[in-house]
């Protein structure tokens with residue numbers, strides 16, 4: 228009988244990789260390493276792109292008309308009264324923390340502030356860049372110094388990942404990218420960067436499906452991959468869309484689902500640190 232040694236060796240390698248501890252969680256430079264994750268099944272990773280800090284009343288009203296959604300009228304009214312419904316940062320972090328989760332926040336560089344970045348990092352979250360152009364990637368050293376953080380990865384705005392961005396990312400030793408949409412597992416790009424693709428995103432889910440169907444789709448897909456040790460489901464919910472009831476309902480559904488199925492959650496940086 229002939230043994231297929233290559234198959235055996237690749238299984239062994241993959242087993243070794245999956246029980247390897249994943250180091251570091253928050254990206255504050257002085258942060259202490261958290262206890263390592265023991266991977267035996269799929270993982271979740273919650274992420275948030277920060278594309279705007281405030282939405283205007285007129286935009287909320289036209290969105291309410293487009294979506295035929297009275298909840299958006301509520302937000303427009305709150306905004307008209309001087310409130311800022313898009314300021315969901317603390318609510319999100321507190322809710323995630325109640326589920327034992329911490330997330331990765333990809334910021335457009337012009338929207339970063341000391342108050343916000345320190346709040347997120349102090350609460351175990353990771354801060355990454357949401358890049359509009361390759362030039363944003365070049366701000367890495369300056370931003371790291373200014374905010375006392377270590378920036379490991381990025382996500383391109385509108386998922387627009389091109390050679391220009393990839394080249395700068397390699398030149399500046401970024402560790403991971405999370406721009407691609409629809410994947411269920413990280414993989415190595417030809418330039419050495421780890422690609423951690425988004426699996427489900429708020430915009431796609433809410434525009435294409437009723438909430439009931441979106442939940443069903445997520446749960447079915449999770450069940451298919453539950454015991455797949457290479458699967459990492461990355462969710463992306465923007466801070467401003469989480470002001471809306473439908474998106475918030477889906478967001479909490481994902482957190483609850485993770486808890487119900489006993490799926491561990493990690494930040495993208497922590498994942499990239501332990502992925503071989």
Ligand SMILES: [Zn+2]
Pocket residue numbers: 276278357383384385
């Ligand atoms: Zn964006």
